[in-house]
Amino acid sequence: MKKGGIGGANTKTGLHFEGKVDFLTFIGSQQNYSVNGNAIFYNGEKVALSFKKYGLYKYLEENGVDYKKLISKRLLPDDAIFVIVNNTIFILEIKFQEVAGSTDEKLQTCDFKIKQYRKLLSQLNIEVQYIYILNDWFKKPEYKDVLDYIISVNGCSYYFHYLPLQKIGLPVPK
Numbered sequence: 001m002k003k004g005g006i007g008g009a010n011t012k013t014g015l016h017f018e019g020k021v022d023f024l025t026f027i028g029s030q031q032n033y034s035v036n037g038n039a040i041f042y043n044g045e046k047v048a049l050s051f052k053k054y055g056l057y058k059y060l061e062e063n064g065v066d067y068k069k070l071i072s073k074r075l076l077p078d079d080a081i082f083v084i085v086n087n088t089i090f091i092l093e094i095k096f097q098e099v100a101g102s103t104d105e106k107l108q109t110c111d112f113k114i115k116q117y118r119k120l121l122s123q124l125n126i127e128v129q130y131i132y133i134l135n136d137w138f139k140k141p142e143y144k145d146v147l148d149y150i151i152s153v154n155g156c157s158y159y160f161h162y163l164p165l166q167k168i169g170l171p172v173p174k
Helices: 023-028 055-062 103-122 141-152
Strands: 014-016 033-036 039-042 045-051 079-083 088-095 127-134 156-160 162-164
Touching: 023 033, 023 039, 023 045, 045 055, 055 079, 055 103, 088 103, 103 127, 103 141, 103 156, 127 162, 141 156, 156 162
Parallel strands: 088 127, 127 156
Antiparallel strands: 014 162, 033 039, 039 045, 045 079, 079 088
């Protein structure tokens, strides 16, 4: 873990996550935000789209992208937030662990997954970032190497209980 680096929480500039949350429900409850279907609005202006699991593939299909020609197996994100203003999709993987298990290894796959998502979205000229939202379980010393690895992969990052809206290009409620 980097001291003073990624992973800090500041509730004035982002969303604080507790447990497994639904991004659309959460963002829709924030000041000046509203949600209609999978569209996210700020002060009445559409700023983003949210896709859960298979929703991303529906969006790709609607835009003429056949995932089967690009990757051999679908990846199902916990959430994918397409921020219109910066033409970037943020893949959110929310990992809240209470005992050792398979999530440990899943944290080691961000390089492969971001490359797969970039293949999927390249035809639409959409940039991709991959973000883990983690709980305090992953602050243990035995996760230092894997957290350092995540930071070392171009386009991958992590935060503890937190998603900084400014980092992903969404307006920060006043």
